[in-house]
Amino acid sequence: MRVAVIGAGVIGLSSALCIHEQFHGLVPSLELEVYADRFTPHTTSDGAAGMWQPYPSDHGSLQETLWNKETFDYLLRHLHSPAAKEMGLFLLSGYNLFTEPVPDPPWKNIVLGFRNLTPEELELFPGYSYGWFNTAPMLEGRSYLPWLTNRLTQRGVKFFHKKVESFQEVSGDGVDVVLNCSGVRAGHLQPDPELQPGRGQIIKVLAPWVKHFIVTHDLKSGIYNSPYIIPGSECTVLGGIYQHGNWSEENSAKDHKSIWDSCCRLLPALQKAKIVGEWSGLRPARPSVRLERESIRLGNLQGEVIHNYGHGGFGITIHWGCAMAAARLFGSILQEKKQLGSPPGPRL
Amino acid sequence: MASPKVAVVGAGVIGLSTALCITETCPSCSVTVLSDQFSPNTTSDVAAGMLIPHTYPDTPIHRQRQWFKETFTYLFAISNSVEASEAGVHLVSGWQVFKSTPKEELPFWSDIVLGFRPMSEAELQKFPQHRFGQAFTTLKCDCPPYLLWLEKRLTATGTQMYTRKVADLWELHSEYDVVVNCTGMGAHQLVGDKQLFPVRGQVLKVHAPWLKHFIRDGDGLTYIYPGVHRVTLGGTREEGSWSLSPDPGTTRDIFDRCCSLEPSLQGAQDIEVKVGLRPSRQCVRVQREVLSQGGVKLPVVHNYGHGAGGFSVHRGTANEAAHLVGECISALQGSSSRAKL
Numbered sequence: 001m002r003v004a005v006i007g008a009g010v011i012g013l014s015s016a017l018c019i020h021e022q023f024h025g026l027v028p029s030l031e032l033e034v035y036a037d038r039f040t041p042h043t044t045s046d047g048a049a050g051m052w053q054p055y056p057s058d059h060g061s062l063q064e065t066l067w068n069k070e071t072f073d074y075l076l077r078h079l080h081s082p083a084a085k086e087m088g089l090f091l092l093s094g095y096n097l098f099t100e101p102v103p104d105p106p107w108k109n110i111v112l113g114f115r116n117l118t119p120e121e122l123e124l125f126p127g128y129s130y131g132w133f134n135t136a137p138m139l140e141g142r143s144y145l146p147w148l149t150n151r152l153t154q155r156g157v158k159f160f161h162k163k164v165e166s167f168q169e170v171s172g173d174g175v176d177v178v179l180n181c182s183g184v185r186a187g188h189l190q191p192d193p194e195l196q197p198g199r200g201q202i203i204k205v206l207a208p209w210v211k212h213f214i215v216t217h218d219l220k221s222g223i224y225n226s227p228y229i230i231p232g233s234e235c236t237v238l239g240g241i242y243q244h245g246n247w248s249e250e251n252s253a254k255d256h257k258s259i260w261d262s263c264c265r266l267l268p269a270l271q272k273a274k275i276v277g278e279w280s281g282l283r284p285a286r287p288s289v290r291l292e293r294e295s296i297r298l299g300n301l302q303g304e305v306i307h308n309y310g311h312g313g314f315g316i317t318i319h320w321g322c323a324m325a326a327a328r329l330f331g332s333i334l335q336e337k338k339q340l341g342s343p344p345g346p347r348l
Numbered sequence: 349m350a351s352p353k354v355a356v357v358g359a360g361v362i363g364l365s366t367a368l369c370i371t372e373t374c375p376s377c378s379v380t381v382l383s384d385q386f387s388p389n390t391t392s393d394v395a396a397g398m399l400i401p402h403t404y405p406d407t408p409i410h411r412q413r414q415w416f417k418e419t420f421t422y423l424f425a426i427s428n429s430v431e432a433s434e435a436g437v438h439l440v441s442g443w444q445v446f447k448s449t450p451k452e453e454l455p456f457w458s459d460i461v462l463g464f465r466p467m468s469e470a471e472l473q474k475f476p477q478h479r480f481g482q483a484f485t486t487l488k489c490d491c492p493p494y495l496l497w498l499e500k501r502l503t504a505t506g507t508q509m510y511t512r513k514v515a516d517l518w519e520l521h522s523e524y525d526v527v528v529n530c531t532g533m534g535a536h537q538l539v540g541d542k543q544l545f546p547v548r549g550q551v552l553k554v555h556a557p558w559l560k561h562f563i564r565d566g567d568g569l570t571y572i573y574p575g576v577h578r579v580t581l582g583g584t585r586e587e588g589s590w591s592l593s594p595d596p597g598t599t600r601d602i603f604d605r606c607c608s609l610e611p612s613l614q615g616a617q618d619i620e621v622k623v624g625l626r627p628s629r630q631c632v633r634v635q636r637e638v639l640s641q642g643g644v645k646l647p648v649v650h651n652y653g654h655g656a657g658g659f660s661v662h663r664g665t666a667n668e669a670a671h672l673v674g675e676c677i678s679a680l681q682g683s684s685s686r687a688k689l
Contacts, residue, residue, distance in 0.1 A: 085615040090558040093441045112471050121462050124428055209438040209576045211560045233558040269432035
């Protein structure tokens with residue numbers, strides 16, 4: 001049973017690990033291969049700050065809220081494990097700021113210690129009159145992706161540096177299932193007009209005195225188009241750009257100025273912070289995550305594709321719930337092929 | 349008296365902040381700081397600088413509250429300004445956890461720190477050995493940066509600072525009009541205060557930059573305080589011990605206790621061990637005194653004995669001491685004084 005995973009961002013690697021963990025014991029012939037044109041540290045996931053936080057409202061998607069919760073619980077379970085540091089996992093508290101009262105988010109009971117901000121706290125943020133305080137995990141892509149890669153390598157999963165142009169390309173030679181985790185460029189493999197880049201730009205600074213995240217919201221300009229400051233273990237990420245439909249991965253001077261000015265207004269001490277990097281990335285934006293099976297003609301045979309892409313700006317937040325869902329879809333494929341519980345036989 | 353000369357003895361957080369307050373309340377004063385030690389070799393440099401008050405048994409609570417509130421307000425403004433990183437002053441959130449529910453669930457300072465509330469059940473799961481906890485946000489003054497920033501502010505006002513061991517306050521009477529005694533543990537010798545006693549604290553300063561929260565056991569013995577560059581792990585409270593030498597067994601014990609509160613500390617690097625003697629007293633001595641010897645008078649203002657709570661109340665006691673200095677100067681200038689208070 002050969003499975004080809006396309007994409008080596010957080011979604012591809014975690015789905016691969018989840019499937020291998022759950023099914024390797026049951027299907028000894030299980031072989032996983034990961035194909036990607038970009039590996040860590042060059043994936044979209046590597047640029048993300050890594051903060052667990054869904055969008056402030058879920059537009060009614062209970063499924064995504066559940067996947068977010070599964071990921072939260074999974075991360076919290078690992079917080080005290082010896083692997084936490086290597087995974088880039090730690091807790092972070094901070095502020096979500098608004099210019100007017102808003103309803104509580106669907107994840108208020110998922111995060112730790114959710115509460116409204118007090119008037120004294122709001123004094124820190126002139127221009128903002130309402131907000132939340134809570135504690136949630138941080139999972140830094142620059143550590144998590146190498147950790148996932150190591151776990152997969154230990155399990156004998158093979159990696160191939162290659163730009164995949166079609167499902168057929170990876171599914172010759174007896175590949176039974178393709179796991180499509182190609183993120184923002186999934187449209188190259190199969191057109192999907194609902195998938196668009198949500199371009200972001202960030203500035204990385206040294207500001208080790210900042211111990212809280214600060215995420216502002218401007219309900220008029222939309223998600224992530226308002227300044228945010230997220231401290232990591234090595235540097236602090238300044239951001240606040242979301243450009244729908246913009247494919248450019250070049251840093252823009254105009255965006256730099258916008259981020260810098262707005263973040264320094266939020267936290268004046270940042271003016272003294274040393275800039276150590278800048279990066280642009282494309283969030284794989286979609287009205288909802290595409291997580292479903294599809295039967296595809298692969299040469300003379302029918303093959304199965306499990307799509308798992310379109311996680312927008314919340315890939316880290318939702319990744320494990322989606323990986324588990326992808327594993328369940330894989331399980332049902334195995335059932336249908338009667339791979340589960342049957343004696344070893346010729347490979348299909 | 350055109351330009352009263354004030355000597356401040358001591359250059360820890362109390363001496364430097366008191367000197368600064370005096371320059372603010374008495375701009376015509378000429379202030380000089382004298383100390384045998386300056387940052388990074390003061391007791392203050394060992395401390396984490398967390399704004400979590402220590403309760404003094406014999407100081408009225410309303411006075412301690414006032415000191416803490418003034419200090420918190422002062423530092424809050426700095427943390428929110430462009431100077432925050434240079435001053436080493438920053439906000440930090442975290443948890444104080446108790447193995448058994450404390451008698452006093454609401455400490456006197458709970459409405460002064462930010463967002464104080466009991467921890468939720470979900471939050472307490474992170475601390476399986478503890479059954480009650482408080483979550484809040486407070487401030488931290490990192491040393492040496494905070495002391496160096498105070499020194500810089502003092503220099504800008506024209507205040508001179510000299511390394512000098514003062515063995516007797518009378519040494520200063522011919523050069524200075526008022527002497528301010530901010531000698532911390534040194535007051536035991538300098539003014540013979542037998543009510544002052546050391547409480548030895550050993551701490552570790554480690555590199556663990558993923559730690560963003562403070563964690564403190566309500567018993568006050570085990571704590572984890574993340575600073576700008578290093579995390580302070582503590583500690584000990586050994587009453588009556590004068591030893592400034594680090595003890596290796598204690599180091600191991602502190603590390604183990606902190607790791608059981610925060611397992612990820614196993615990955616901490618670059619462990620540095622430090623020892624300080626908290627200058628402890630049943631009440632902080634903020635008081636005027638006129639020393640008299642052979643017909644000569646020397647006005648003295650004492651500001652020492654802050655024990656474990658120096659950073660938490662430093663600005664409040666400095667303000668009070670500066671006010672007392674003003675009174676001394678008024679008294680010296682007679683009833684028609686125009687001393688600025």
